[in-house]
Amino acid sequence: MNIILRYTSYLFAACWLIAACSPLLAKNISPREIPMSCYCKPCGSDCDLERHEKPGNCQDCGMPLIEGTPALSDSLMRTEKQAKKRNVAIFIHNGVEILDFAGPSEVFASTDGFNVYTVSLSEEPIISQGFIKVTPNYSLTDCPKPDIVVLPGGDTGPFIENKQLIDWIKNASTHAEVMLSVCTGAGLLAKAGLLDGKQATTFHSYIKKLQRATPKAKILSDTRFVDNGQIVTTAGVSAGIDGALHVVARLKGQAMATQTARYMEYDKWKPDEGLIVKPSEKGAAENK
Amino acid sequence: MNIILRYTSYLFAACWLIAACSPLLAKNISPREIPMSCYCKPCGSDCDLERHEKPGNCQDCGMPLIEGTPALSDSLMRTEKQAKKRNVAIFIHNGVEILDFAGPSEVFASTDGFNVYTVSLSEEPIISQGFIKVTPNYSLTDCPKPDIVVLPGGDTGPFIENKQLIDWIKNASTHAEVMLSVCTGAGLLAKAGLLDGKQATTFHSYIKKLQRATPKAKILSDTRFVDNGQIVTTAGVSAGIDGALHVVARLKGQAMATQTARYMEYDKWKPDEGLIVKPSEKGAAENK
Numbered sequence: 001m002n003i004i005l006r007y008t009s010y011l012f013a014a015c016w017l018i019a020a021c022s023p024l025l026a027k028n029i030s031p032r033e034i035p036m037s038c039y040c041k042p043c044g045s046d047c048d049l050e051r052h053e054k055p056g057n058c059q060d061c062g063m064p065l066i067e068g069t070p071a072l073s074d075s076l077m078r079t080e081k082q083a084k085k086r087n088v089a090i091f092i093h094n095g096v097e098i099l100d101f102a103g104p105s106e107v108f109a110s111t112d113g114f115n116v117y118t119v120s121l122s123e124e125p126i127i128s129q130g131f132i133k134v135t136p137n138y139s140l141t142d143c144p145k146p147d148i149v150v151l152p153g154g155d156t157g158p159f160i161e162n163k164q165l166i167d168w169i170k171n172a173s174t175h176a177e178v179m180l181s182v183c184t185g186a187g188l189l190a191k192a193g194l195l196d197g198k199q200a201t202t203f204h205s206y207i208k209k210l211q212r213a214t215p216k217a218k219i220l221s222d223t224r225f226v227d228n229g230q231i232v233t234t235a236g237v238s239a240g241i242d243g244a245l246h247v248v249a250r251l252k253g254q255a256m257a258t259q260t261a262r263y264m265e266y267d268k269w270k271p272d273e274g275l276i277v278k279p280s281e282k283g284a285a286e287n288k
Numbered sequence: 289m290n291i292i293l294r295y296t297s298y299l300f301a302a303c304w305l306i307a308a309c310s311p312l313l314a315k316n317i318s319p320r321e322i323p324m325s326c327y328c329k330p331c332g333s334d335c336d337l338e339r340h341e342k343p344g345n346c347q348d349c350g351m352p353l354i355e356g357t358p359a360l361s362d363s364l365m366r367t368e369k370q371a372k373k374r375n376v377a378i379f380i381h382n383g384v385e386i387l388d389f390a391g392p393s394e395v396f397a398s399t400d401g402f403n404v405y406t407v408s409l410s411e412e413p414i415i416s417q418g419f420i421k422v423t424p425n426y427s428l429t430d431c432p433k434p435d436i437v438v439l440p441g442g443d444t445g446p447f448i449e450n451k452q453l454i455d456w457i458k459n460a461s462t463h464a465e466v467m468l469s470v471c472t473g474a475g476l477l478a479k480a481g482l483l484d485g486k487q488a489t490t491f492h493s494y495i496k497k498l499q500r501a502t503p504k505a506k507i508l509s510d511t512r513f514v515d516n517g518q519i520v521t522t523a524g525v526s527a528g529i530d531g532a533l534h535v536v537a538r539l540k541g542q543a544m545a546t547q548t549a550r551y552m553e554y555d556k557w558k559p560d561e562g563l564i565v566k567p568s569e570k571g572a573a574e575n576k
Binding site for chain 2: 099103117129134135203238241
């Protein structure tokens with residue numbers, strides 16, 4: 001009986017070995033020559049997940065193929081796509097600087113997991129940069145509850161004194177994960193009292209004025225962005241791109257942010273150009 | 289009579305000397321201690337022309353003060369402001385990538401000497417990036433004659449087959465100083481036959497497709513922008529900023545482009561990342 005069982009198990013093992021090797025034998029490939037798995041450097045396109053059998057360049061995007069696994073695994077990409085999307089409200093107003101709001105718009109809309117929309121004081125069109133007429137998706141009164149609020153700059157002067165807007169910002173800050181200002185948009189955070197005890201940055205010409213407006217904050221120059229946790233502020237105009245990429249890196253991981261930067265061909269992004277305020281430093285600004 | 293004239297002239301000379309030195313004497317400053325002329329590094333704000341008497345940092349913008357003359361002289365700035373402005377037509381369409389058109393919009397609108405406007409197939413609003421609703425300033429039929437045409441990318445597929453648009457691009461190219469494509473916008477130049485015999489670049493995923501569409505051109509990868517003279521093409525999305533700054537540098541001088549880059553806090557700009565095709569290389573693409 002034992003002999004029968006032993007030979008039966010040998011037979012099963014032999015069958016399994018033949019079955020496992022048959023695809024290789026059919027192609028005359030020995031187990032030592034199992035095809036390589038190469039993937040292109042992440043470019044943000046579908047070819048990021050396409051498997052190639054030898055190094056070279058991707059036929060779709062032209063990026064070099066690298067042996068290994070894809071930068072973002074298929075399952076991770078699927079998980080990201082299915083996960084609940086975060087609402088990103090981009091506040092626009094007459095005189096908003098086009099790149100201030102376009103940079104974060106591009107970053108969040110190009111990354112899976114964000115539902116991005118514009119919001120303004122009313123549903124009336126606004127003029128950006130003197131010639132770009134944008135009709136907002138929502139007004140302050142019907143805007144979906146945001147997880148991330150982006151406050152771009154430009155001619156923010158008339159809006160800093162708008163009580164309805166400042167109240168909306170204060171209210172959003174009670175539940176939003178991130179309040180991100182770009183350029184002079186930091187003035188709106190200051191007016192709402194959200195920079196008190198924080199470190200922050202802004203447009204180079206606005207540093208002193210913002211410091212005077214919010215004496216309980218420490219306003220830094222020559223810093224691409226400053227992350228206090230919920231409150232993230234960036235330097236001027238183009239720095240909004242870097243600040244938004246930093247937020248993506250924090251919420252979605254560095255690989256996802258790098259993929260978005262590569263899609264945007266923004267290899268100029270240097271994650272370490274910003275300042276991430278350590279918990280022990282929070283509140284330190286008040287004592288200085 | 290001669291003696292009277294001589295002594296009168298001595299008297300006038302003495303009076304002139306006292307008058308000239310009196311401001312210095314009043315401040316107890318000897319002629320050797322004439323105050324320095326310091327100006328801030330150009331930041332794009334009015335303080336660029338403000339004179340300071342000692343080094344340090346500008347009180348307005350915080351930039352370091354440097355001894356010498358302002359980066360752009362007052363007279364040059366006035367001349368630039370008074371010079372005839374160049375018309376910059378930015379073509380926008382449904383599915384246009386927001387940063388593709390926002391980058392050049394920011395650059396040209398932030399630099400003196402450009403009159404920037406959007407143009408589309410009709411005057412109907414378009415949707416950029418899936419959520420930004422922009423109403424164009426002009427349609428193809430009533431658009432002022434452009435000196436510079438910007439063709440951003442994004443979902444350009446449906447527009448490459450639009451005869452009215454391609455004819456408008458061909459017609460504009462008969463008089464425009466610069467035709468600047470960003471990202472997949474190069475496909476529109478290719479369709480109009482404007483890349484034949486030229487070197488060009490485009491979005492990284494579009495390199496091979498563009499090469500197939502325009503076999504008489506040489507399409508380059510890993511190049512931030514390619515300048516053939518009238519035809520300038522850039523790589524993807526964020527590269528439009530660099531391409532537009534290059535056009536400003538060519539038309540208005542490096543100092544003006546640097547000032548705009550500084551205003552935008554785009555110190556990441558590296559003018560030498562692009563390729564300026566030498567006259568001897570023009571047409572070489574056809575022979576390869």
